[in-house]
Amino acid sequence: xxxxxxxxxxxxxxxxxxxxxxxxxxxxxxxxxxxxxxxxxxxxxxxxxxxxxxxxxxxxxxxxxxxxxxxxxxxxxxxxxxxxxxxxxxxxxxxxxxxxxxxxxxxxxxxxxxxxxxxxxxxxxxxxxxxxxxxxxxxxxxxxxxxxxxxxxxxxxxxxxxxxxxxxxxxxxxxxxxxxxxxxxxxxxxxxxxxxxxxxxxxxxxxxxxxxxxxxxxxxxxxxxxxxxxxxxxxxxxxxxxxxxxxxxxxxxxxxxxxxxxxxxxxxxxxxxxxxxxxxxxxxxxxxxxxxxxxxxxxxxxxxxxxxxxxxxxxxxxxxxxxxxxxxxxxxxxxxxxxxxxxxxxxxxxxxxxxxxxxxxxxxxxxxxxxxxxxxxxxxxxxxxxxxxxxxxxxxxxxxxxxxxxxxxxxxxxxxxxxxxxxxxxxxxxxxxxxxxxxxxxxxxxxxxxxxxxxxxxxxxxxxxxxxxxxxxxxxxxxxxxxxxxxxxxxxx
Amino acid sequence: xxxxxxxxxxxxxxxxxxxxxxxxxxxxxxxxxxxxxxxxxxxxxxxxxxxxxxxxxxxxxxxxxxxxxxxxxxxxxxxxxxxxxxxxxxxxxxxxxxxxxxxxxxxxxxxxxxxxxxxxxxxxxxxxxxxxxxxxxxxxxxxxxxxxxxxxxxxxxxxxxxxxxxxxxxxxxxxxxxxxxxxxxxxxxxxxxxxxxxxxxxxxxxxxxxxxxxxxxxxxxxxxxxxxxxxxxxxxxxxxxxxxxxxxxxxxxxxxxxxxxxxxxxxxxxxxxxxxxxxxxxxxxxxxxxxxxxxxxxxxxxxxxxxxxxxxxxxxxxxxxxxxxxxxxxxxxxxxxxxxxxxxxxxxxxxxxxxxxxxxxxxxxxxxxxxxxxxxxxxxxxxxxxxxxxxxxxxxxxxxxxxxxxxxxxxxxxxxxxxxxxxxxxxxxxxxxxxxxxxxxxxxxxxxxxxxxxxxxxxxxxxxxxxxxxxxxxxxxxxxxxxxxxxxxxxxx
Numbered sequence: 001x002x003x004x005x006x007x008x009x010x011x012x013x014x015x016x017x018x019x020x021x022x023x024x025x026x027x028x029x030x031x032x033x034x035x036x037x038x039x040x041x042x043x044x045x046x047x048x049x050x051x052x053x054x055x056x057x058x059x060x061x062x063x064x065x066x067x068x069x070x071x072x073x074x075x076x077x078x079x080x081x082x083x084x085x086x087x088x089x090x091x092x093x094x095x096x097x098x099x100x101x102x103x104x105x106x107x108x109x110x111x112x113x114x115x116x117x118x119x120x121x122x123x124x125x126x127x128x129x130x131x132x133x134x135x136x137x138x139x140x141x142x143x144x145x146x147x148x149x150x151x152x153x154x155x156x157x158x159x160x161x162x163x164x165x166x167x168x169x170x171x172x173x174x175x176x177x178x179x180x181x182x183x184x185x186x187x188x189x190x191x192x193x194x195x196x197x198x199x200x201x202x203x204x205x206x207x208x209x210x211x212x213x214x215x216x217x218x219x220x221x222x223x224x225x226x227x228x229x230x231x232x233x234x235x236x237x238x239x240x241x242x243x244x245x246x247x248x249x250x251x252x253x254x255x256x257x258x259x260x261x262x263x264x265x266x267x268x269x270x271x272x273x274x275x276x277x278x279x280x281x282x283x284x285x286x287x288x289x290x291x292x293x294x295x296x297x298x299x300x301x302x303x304x305x306x307x308x309x310x311x312x313x314x315x316x317x318x319x320x321x322x323x324x325x326x327x328x329x330x331x332x333x334x335x336x337x338x339x340x341x342x343x344x345x346x347x348x349x350x351x352x353x354x355x356x357x358x359x360x361x362x363x364x365x366x367x368x369x370x371x372x373x374x375x376x377x378x379x380x381x382x383x384x385x386x387x388x389x390x391x392x393x394x395x396x397x398x399x400x401x402x403x404x405x406x407x408x409x410x411x412x413x414x415x416x417x418x419x420x421x422x423x424x425x426x427x428x429x430x431x432x433x434x435x436x437x438x439x440x441x442x443x444x445x446x447x448x449x450x451x452x453x454x455x456x457x458x459x460x461x462x463x464x465x466x467x468x469x470x471x472x473x474x475x476x477x478x479x480x481x482x483x484x485x486x487x488x489x490x491x492x493x
Numbered sequence: 494x495x496x497x498x499x500x501x502x503x504x505x506x507x508x509x510x511x512x513x514x515x516x517x518x519x520x521x522x523x524x525x526x527x528x529x530x531x532x533x534x535x536x537x538x539x540x541x542x543x544x545x546x547x548x549x550x551x552x553x554x555x556x557x558x559x560x561x562x563x564x565x566x567x568x569x570x571x572x573x574x575x576x577x578x579x580x581x582x583x584x585x586x587x588x589x590x591x592x593x594x595x596x597x598x599x600x601x602x603x604x605x606x607x608x609x610x611x612x613x614x615x616x617x618x619x620x621x622x623x624x625x626x627x628x629x630x631x632x633x634x635x636x637x638x639x640x641x642x643x644x645x646x647x648x649x650x651x652x653x654x655x656x657x658x659x660x661x662x663x664x665x666x667x668x669x670x671x672x673x674x675x676x677x678x679x680x681x682x683x684x685x686x687x688x689x690x691x692x693x694x695x696x697x698x699x700x701x702x703x704x705x706x707x708x709x710x711x712x713x714x715x716x717x718x719x720x721x722x723x724x725x726x727x728x729x730x731x732x733x734x735x736x737x738x739x740x741x742x743x744x745x746x747x748x749x750x751x752x753x754x755x756x757x758x759x760x761x762x763x764x765x766x767x768x769x770x771x772x773x774x775x776x777x778x779x780x781x782x783x784x785x786x787x788x789x790x791x792x793x794x795x796x797x798x799x800x801x802x803x804x805x806x807x808x809x810x811x812x813x814x815x816x817x818x819x820x821x822x823x824x825x826x827x828x829x830x831x832x833x834x835x836x837x838x839x840x841x842x843x844x845x846x847x848x849x850x851x852x853x854x855x856x857x858x859x860x861x862x863x864x865x866x867x868x869x870x871x872x873x874x875x876x877x878x879x880x881x882x883x884x885x886x887x888x889x890x891x892x893x894x895x896x897x898x899x900x901x902x903x904x905x906x907x908x909x910x911x912x913x914x915x916x917x918x919x920x921x922x923x924x925x926x927x928x929x930x931x932x933x934x935x936x937x938x939x940x941x942x943x944x945x946x947x948x949x950x951x952x953x954x955x956x957x958x959x960x961x962x963x964x965x966x967x968x969x970x971x972x973x974x975x976x977x978x979x980x981x982x983x984x985x986x
Binding site: 025031033034038054055056057061062068071085088090091103105109111127128135138156167169172179310311313314315413416418424433 | 533
């Protein structure tokens with residue numbers, strides 16, 4: 001049996017009973033319906049993302065929505081395991097568990113919905129490594145699911161737009177990815193975005209220099225990341241709560257606040273300004289300080305950042321990149337450069353994406369480590385800001401249909417279809433009014449769906465091989481030869 | 494917290510442990526990974542479907558993957574309820590159920606994955622009826638999930654491409670939908686498709702005339718639908734097994750086999766042949782037979798089919814439509830015309846989609862009945878046949894990237910990025926080799942990824958502001974002025 005034929009006879013006959021049973025017509029909690037206008041906006045943004053990534057040689061990948069539970073568990077920490085949507089076992093396997101008295105959560109489920117696009121990518125690379133090119137540049141734009149508490153701007157089904165370059169350790173990859181992401185945001189019309197970069201080895205080097213113990217690294221960086229928001233006192237209180245060594249905390253807060261505070265951040269928004277900025281990193285960091293002087297990790301991190309900055313300097317319009325030594329970003333799996341894309345102005349300032357190098361993660365399903373760098377764009381946030389700022393082009397809605405063809409009466413309905421057919425063959429998008437209503441009603445409908453032209457094909461027009469064409473914007477109406485209609489509409493489009 | 498930042502710190506630090514735990518890298522049972530070539534083929538077909546539907550004025554709709562369980566249960570019959578992927582409750586709600594000793598399946602789940610696109614459409618129309626236009630023409634191309642036993646060509650996640658016109662009872666809608674679907678199949682390159690049409694009221698009229706009891710209607714039609722495959726004897730045996738009245742069975746088998754057997758099916762593949770064909774329906778059905786003469790349903794069904802056939806006759810290239818009085822198609826919810834799209838030739842003959850009028854179903858979530866006609870195309874089946882028949886255009890793969898830019902050495906890597914940047918600004922799709930390998934290796938890679946041009950930017954070229962351009966197909970290599978590269982590549986594209 002084909003999938004297609006299994007659609008047969010699936011609905012029970014008695015529709016009335018169904019109606020009585022079903023009253024809630026809202027989408028499920030945290031889920032959204034996308035009516036046509038919303039789909040067009042989503043497709044517009046996704047279209048630009050695809051186009052730019054393909055211009056950079058990235059190829060599309062799609063993975064299934066459902067993964068084996070064992071593929072996903074223990075990959076996202078305890079919180080992730082809790083927020084995962086898990087799928088109930090079926091048939092006999094479920095019955096067996098239901099009969100047990102002590103069945104636990106994991107006895108009842110064998111599958112789960114995709115939680116992000118990175119773990120599936122790692123699985124795909126391990127599974128098809130002999131079919132994939134040595135340098136696999138892939139983008140993936142698909143929904144993921146998380147059973148988070150829904151809130152403004154936070155949904156339980158949302159799209160991630162990931163781009164990853166697998167297989168090279170060269171900083172060329174970082175530079176090219178920053179360019180690609182930057183081009184996407186420019187094409188979408190963002191003027192106030194910045195790509196903040198930092199390096200994991202710089203952070204680890206600093207933590208080592210300030211004598212923190214390894215197990216406190218994540219705590220310290222998570223807190224320092226908030227220096228802007230909660231201030232020196234806030235960070236100190238948080239670190240105390242997390243039982244981090246007090247002297248080390250005091251020292252690093254001072255260092256971050258005074259030496260690399262936001263006003264002293266080296267910035268390089270223009271092009272060909274790479275070199276002076278790199279020098280500024282050194283100065284700003286006061287590497288003359290004894291404990292920082294001969295720190296291998298620090299040196300390596302700085303030299304990689306320098307290389308990225310240098311490469312970006314070759315671009316005609318260098319992406320708006322900023323070094324931000326406090327940027328932490330999910331330190332757990334990043335191994336090199338880390339990025340955060342932010343909007344800098346107005347009510348919508350904040351993160352719209354991020355990424356970094358993670359040379360260890362991809363190998364988790366395979367036998368060997370595979371170097372990788374990636375970016376993830378937050379589609380839902382981008383759409384929200386674009387909506388609020390009015391950044392969508394006007395013609396997403398108005399150019400949907402070029403012309404509405406009216407139906408004069410039941411007898412001539414076929415003639416209306418024939419005209420529509422001719423117009424479509426000339427490349428026009430045509431809406432045929434679907435029944436023989438009064439003409440006024442049909443014009444009113446054309447107005448509602450915002451179509452620019454209406455064709456009337458009455459008895460006279462049919463007899464004379466003409467069409468009455470009304471421009472709904474200007475109100476002008478004229479009777480023209482039938483073969484001229486398409487040209488007329490196209491010219492003014 | 495934004496979705497985007499919840500990607501932070503979700504991976505545990507110790508990647509080595511993960512690697513030890515995870516060995517199976519296959520997609521879950523019945524699920525598929527789509528590598529880039531497969532995605533391009535899927536997007537090519539989906540692109541044509543979207544383009545044609547939009548040309549006919551249909552608008553895109555998307556609904557969430559997850560629906561409330563109560564929205565989906567009891568809509569697809571017992572089999573559907575079993576094949577649905579249900580989602581485990583979470584947090585305290587789950588804990589409460591796990592503590593019970595007598596928890597049943599439905600106590601453990603509150604959500605399920607979308608099973609088709611029709612029930613979500615009905616929910617959407619009930620929920621947004623004041624925002625949607627009076628005639629809502631929507632298409633929806635999204636995956637659905639069924640826990641069917643996987644088999645060749647049958648998957649547990651597969652796409653449906655639905656198109657539905659809501660709000661009119663006119664046969665114009667049927668005719669236009671048949672045209673749209675037909676245009677899609679032509680654009681995809683199918684030469685041997687036919688759209689078989691029948692009418693539920695004709696079927697019900699015949700069943701009544703042959704004195705079947707109402708509760709046996711579905712059984713009889715399901716069996717008669719197989720007359721071609723299992724023959725007269727097979728149908729008789731099946732009906733006997735299902736305890737259908739023997740005399741009535743004998744009579745109707747005779748009628749279907751002799752009066753409307755396949756060799757006598759009225760066909761109307763050309764245009765403007767509507768009228769004679771309609772007359773053939775009457776003759777073929779032998780309506781002079783007493784029990785068929787004054788049968789209201791039969792008369793209404795025939796008159797509606799006549800109208801559809803007449804309207805299709807106006808098209809310049811009339812869609813290849815065939816009347817097939819044995820077509821049954823999920824009778825449970827269809828109320829008027831029913832369609833099946835079939836391929837007629839070779840190993841891949843069979844159904845690739847279907848549809849019909851269902852004036853009762855959409856209303857199941859609302860207070861009033863809403864007329865509707867729809868088609869569903871089986872994307873997976875279409876892709877499979879196109880692959881087997883070699884119907885995809887060659888340039889889906891080869892036109893992916895226009896040119897590969899090599900990297901001469903680490904020092905000049907920035908210059909390669911700069912050149913790539915220039916070429917992209919001229920509209921080319923450019924792959925920058927991601928590190929400074931030996932040139933031979935880079936050329937070999939260009940060959941593997943099937944790119945037509947390779948740019949070499951060595952010390953000489955840089956000094957002279959030139960580029961060495963190699964055509965990988967012809968082997969020709971020439972050194973040309975840098976500003977001419979894009980033109981050169983575009984001309985031959």
